[in-house]
Amino acid sequence: MNTTTLVKNNQAGELRDTTGLNFFEEDQNFNSLLKHYLSEEDFERAKPLLAELGKIAGDELDQLSRVSEKNPPELVHYNAKGERIDRIDYHPSYKEMERLGYSKFGMVAMSHQKNVLGFPGDFPYVLKYAFWYLFAQSEFSLLCPMSMTDSAARVIGKYASEEMKEKYIPKLTSMDMDELWTGAQFMTEIQGGSDVAANTMTAKKVGDHWELTGDKWFCSNASADVALALARPENAPAGTKGLGLFLIPKKLEDGTLNHYRINRLKDKFGTRNMASGEITFEGTIAYEVGDIKNGFKQMMAMVSSARLSNSVRSAGIIRRSYLEALEYARGREAFGKKLAELPLMTETLFELLLDSETATASVLHTAQIYSEADKGSAKDQALLRILTPMLKGYICKRARYSTAESMEARGGNGYIEDWVNAKLVREAHLGSIWEGTTNILALDILRAFTKDKVGDAFFDDIAHRLKATEDPLSKRTAKLLSAVHKKIQKQAERVISLEGQARELPAKQLMNRLYHLYAVSLLFEQANVEINEQNSYRKLYLTAQYIHRYFLSNGLDDVLIADQSLLDVFEKLVNWEPVQADAVGKFLDEVELLSL
Ligand SMILES: Cc1cc2nc3c(=O)[nH]c(=O)nc-3n(C[C@H](O)[C@H](O)[C@H](O)COP(=O)(O)OP(=O)(O)OC[C@H]3O[C@@H](n4cnc5c(N)ncnc54)[C@H](O)[C@@H]3O)c2cc1C
Incomplete structure (x- = not known):
């Protein structure tokens, strides 16, 4: 057969992408930051693991992600006998990514269990987020269910009864896919996304449990085994003060399905491989978590951890955007030169480099602060109070710009679905919407200053880093x-x-x-x-x-x-x-x- 090719070799340079690159080994900024934040021993121990994930992220994970995006989950309402089952079927590529994330790399287990991936004792926080940063460069959506599973275990660990902890934490943090229960966070209602105080789902105490009634409008990982939800107990006051936090198991003690209906899955702009549903709760069996009068505050612990996770993921997306643009510009030729040699393309690439290096540094440094805050440091708790919304507000929004610039750096090809850029643009847009939109985070920062009085902690911490060395250029810059x-x-x-x-x-x-x-x-x-x-x-x-x-x-x-x-x-x-x-x-x- 006579085959012709549209691509004429060497006419316009190579049309390169990042396939086959090791996302860990390529990233010298990331390496140098990890060296700074980890002990030498931990860094050396982590290197082969990160290199393994970096290799997978640069190839297999990327392919799985693209295939799964083209094969979104399907909601099956009824079984053959006509019984309502509301099962969600995922493509095998999504299931394989779950295996990589939850099981092979233990990316949820690492925050809760000891000796994960051969690390003695607790896993360093910075290293945890290092794994998430690498993974996100190829797969963003699955990190939402993984983050909710991780933070559900955290909230249960912090606030729930001993009985609940014993029952749920081992399941939520298991690295065995047959044992694992995944988590979800059901908060948003059609009238109350940013304004959670407007939530109307009710909770009625019946014997040893509660029954929930109402609708939730955005439920990602709708097939979760365990969800944490906000609902208003009967006679509780209006506003966020009246909201309780409840654990909803997917299955009841006798193995039957709990009483809720997944009405439909959202037809989304991006994160199409992950199921976000609309759910109606009809006398759904649920159990209170912690202090019933403190539900919103407890849920905010889940939201805060998800906000930092989102910032890390967006920093990963920004890094991928830079690397894609750089690779393309080094291969592609125009006007007799490589794109990377043209002044304005240099400027585009440099802007991406600067965004990427600062975003990565910001999230890893904050992960370190998170670790200290969890150990009880009041100063770091104050810093975290402002850094979490600040990173989520800026980095997630900036990822929209970086992904778009990277798309444009690839010219027309960037707009074509054969390349990763369109997927990155779609994902980046979600980062700045969920877990609090940019405006909501900016308002939260005002509250951090006015109500929680964290301004001094923030500015003192910065001043501390602005001290010059003896070097004359360092002195001029410090000034x-x-x-x-x-x-x-x-x-x-x-x-x-x-x-x-x-x-x-x-x-x-x-x-x-x-x-x-x-x-x-x-x-x-x-x-x-x-x-x-x-x-x-x-x-x-x-x-x-x-x-x-x-x-x-x-x-x-x-x-x-x-x-x-x-x-x-x-x-x-x-x-x-x-x-x-x-x-x-x-x-x-x-x-x-x-x-x-
Ligand atoms: C794909 C996807 C998955 C999601 N998954 C989940 C999930 O699993 N669980 C869950 O609980 N939620 C989930 N959400 C919901 C998400 O968190 C909300 O959509 C988000 O918080 C915004 O709420 P809203 O949609 O009600 O928008 P609104 O609150 O109506 O906001 C609309 C606009 O108004 C602005 N705005 C609102 N208040 C103010 C103000 N005071 N000042 C200035 N501007 C303001 C917002 O910034 C926004 O731009 C998901 C959303 C999406 C898109």
């Missing part, structure tokens, strides 16, 4: 950053001093600025270490660029920056080769001219 710090702290104080609507209006801008300050402080801290240990100014160069891009863009001057050092150092930045001091010096000369 700029200290001015930025002062200015943003003042802005925050001003916003908090306002009342009502006037306070809400600038909340999103404030959230973004707080994030940038946090991110740049981490960059600067790493830069100082890098200068001392490796005599390289790579991270200091990134710090100076970050200052220019996010703190000095107040007027026309911004675009007139004459420095072209980016074109000289770009390859070094990408390849993690040492960057010389003079590149930073020249850039800082320009930045200081524009200074605050």
